[in-house]
Amino acid sequence: METKKTTRKAVSKTATKKTGKTPAKKNAAKQLKDLFEDSLKDIYWAEKALVKALPKMHKNATDKKLKMAIEQHLNETEIHVKRLEECFAALGKKAQAKKCDAMQGLLDEGKSIMEETEAGAVRDAGIVAAAQKVEHYEIATYGSLAAYAKVLKEKVCLKNLLATLNEEKKCDELLTKIADTAINSKAK
Helix, strand or coil, X not given: CCCHHHHHHHHHHHHHHHHCCCCCCCCCCCCHHHHHHHHHHHHHXXXXXXXXXXXXXXHHCCCHHHHHHHHHHHHHHXXXXXXXXXXXXXXXXXXXXXXXXXXXXXXXXXXHHHHCCCCCHHHHHHHHHHHHHHHHHHHHHHHHXXXXXXXXXXXXXXXXXXXXXXXXXXXXXXXXXXXXXXXXXXXX
């Protein structure tokens, strides 16, 4: 004979399947602060991974302006890592990275684009596209994190996150300008 608890569990599993709701993990974020800290770990991993990936993109790029933009963004990304470390310190936490599946996927795609294109303008166009996908992910992430920091009244984090968000937007704009004024036309 089934107990009430067992029956409720079975009904709950069935209801979850029918509604498409995803059950939360045991250590799931319960408050905005938890989500904020977890998201900081995620983007911290992402920025550190990007520090490793950008030199490969730089090496594979041939357009002078693109190479300069990648080099500049590498320098900025190193600063982004430091800003995130300041955020962790302001929260009284040790800087900790948690693998970012989204960034890993974007970096894997960028690597594939380089492998699937000949060196020159076509590869440069692919590098720009891959880099902009990364920038758009970062813009979305930093925008959300800044909104969380504002609600949580985390002033140091908010200042750092907004500074990085601004740099990510400028990088995206620069990549668009480089692609539109030179690279895409050469890649025809």
